Amino acid sequence: MTTAGTVLVTGAAGGTQGKTGRHVSEILLARGVPVRAFVHRLDERSDHLRGLGAEIAVGDFLDLRSVERALRGVSSVYFAYPVQTGLLDATAIMADAARRAGVTRLVDMVMLVSAPDAPTPRMRENYLSEQIFEWAGIGATHVRATVFYENLRALAGWSLAKDGTILLPWGSEETVLPLVSGEDVAHVAAAVLTSPVLKPGSSYPVVGEVLRLRDIVGTFGRVLERDVRYHEIPDQLWHDAALARGFNQHAVDHLSQLWRTLRTNGTRFEVTDTIETLLGRKPKAFEAFVREERSAFSAFAPAPESFQTPREQHISSQLG
Numbered sequence: 001m002t003t004a005g006t007v008l009v010t011g012a013a014g015g016t017q018g019k020t021g022r023h024v025s026e027i028l029l030a031r032g033v034p035v036r037a038f039v040h041r042l043d044e045r046s047d048h049l050r051g052l053g054a055e056i057a058v059g060d061f062l063d064l065r066s067v068e069r070a071l072r073g074v075s076s077v078y079f080a081y082p083v084q085t086g087l088l089d090a091t092a093i094m095a096d097a098a099r100r101a102g103v104t105r106l107v108d109m110v111m112l113v114s115a116p117d118a119p120t121p122r123m124r125e126n127y128l129s130e131q132i133f134e135w136a137g138i139g140a141t142h143v144r145a146t147v148f149y150e151n152l153r154a155l156a157g158w159s160l161a162k163d164g165t166i167l168l169p170w171g172s173e174e175t176v177l178p179l180v181s182g183e184d185v186a187h188v189a190a191a192v193l194t195s196p197v198l199k200p201g202s203s204y205p206v207v208g209e210v211l212r213l214r215d216i217v218g219t220f221g222r223v224l225e226r227d228v229r230y231h232e233i234p235d236q237l238w239h240d241a242a243l244a245r246g247f248n249q250h251a252v253d254h255l256s257q258l259w260r261t262l263r264t265n266g267t268r269f270e271v272t273d274t275i276e277t278l279l280g281r282k283p284k285a286f287e288a289f290v291r292e293e294r295s296a297f298s299a300f301a302p303a304p305e306s307f308q309t310p311r312e313q314h315i316s317s318q319l320g
């Protein structure tokens with residue numbers, strides 16, 4: 001079953017963020033690269049991957065033995081730990097097991113800013129995680145991506161579908177947001193995983209488009225063919241509503257600080273040349289993403305109990 005060129009792809013089923021592991025698996029399999037898909041559980045998503053030709057390894061990032069088993073006979077790894085608590089434990093486990101398994105290339109998916117003084121706790125953890133992978137001597141390379149377009153589904157899909165509003169603490173409509181398609185980022189990761197030459201320790205900053213919030217609102221209005229309005233809400237309201245909607249505490253803490261930074265610090269962002277250099281094409285535009293995902297922003301589908309929590313209903317009524 002195992003071949004020398006097998007790539008272990010973590011997060012392969014794809015979750016609520018960019019589904020980069022799923023995209024990386026599909027891209028590699030389409031190119032004939034053997035993939036071992038590391039999944040949390042067997043379900044229709046693992047069936048889909050098996051159907052495409054992936055070998056399935058069930059395991060948990062935080063369970064050393066399951067990571068060890070998944071790494072047997074593998075020389076390359078795609079590591080994408082979701083925005084949830086436990087990144088440093090997962091990193092130490094993967095670094096230890098990969099070192100003993102003889103891994104020579106590990107592509108590490110992190111955020112655009114990865115530094116000891118980065119603004120959010122998750123970004124500072126990302127920095128430490130990068131250092132651990134470097135010390136392990138397993139050919140680590142870091143794909144540093146900005147905020148995924150796909151996040152807009154979870155952040156604003158429900159309110160856009162409901163009444164054409166975007167309720168976020170993003171400051172004025174002049175706030176500048178660096179964004180990228182998670183699918184494009186997966187293509188970058190796949191390119192780095194299969195590149196014949198690679199300098200360990202290198203990093204790839206990925207920004208696909210830099211937009212003002214005003215442009216984002218305009219894009220939604222144009223594509224959804226409806227009146228779209230942005231309402232700035234206070235940090236605490238967003239924080240409470242995000243928790244109520246099922247975002248985990250770690251993600252809410254990270255995002256709350258990120259929103260504060262983006263709306264206040266005036267950093268100048270620029271589109272990076274990583275996608276054009278590695279993929280030979282322009283990054284996917286935000287408008288193309290919204291067109292592809294139009295139904296996710298249009299079809300208001302109440303959850304079985306109530307799509308809005310009582311807290312959100314209160315927030316909506318306050319906002320009129």
Ligand SMILES: NC(=O)c1ccc[n+]([C@@H]2O[C@H](COP(=O)([O-])OP(=O)(O)OC[C@H]3O[C@@H](n4cnc5c(N)ncnc54)[C@H](OP(=O)(O)O)[C@@H]3O)[C@@H](O)[C@H]2O)c1
Binds near residue numbers: 059061062144
């Ligand atoms: N979101 C952004 O805007 C953004 C921007 C830049 C960088 N990033 C980076 O991108 C990465 C997120 O990747 P993604 O978008 O591909 O995530 P994703 O779509 O949310 O997928 C996460 C995957 O991880 C699996 N998983 C969760 N907990 C697990 C565990 N304990 N053991 C094994 N598998 C587990 C999930 O499986 P189940 O669903 O079965 O649990 C799911 O398949 C993070 O490293 C983040 O720092 C994100």
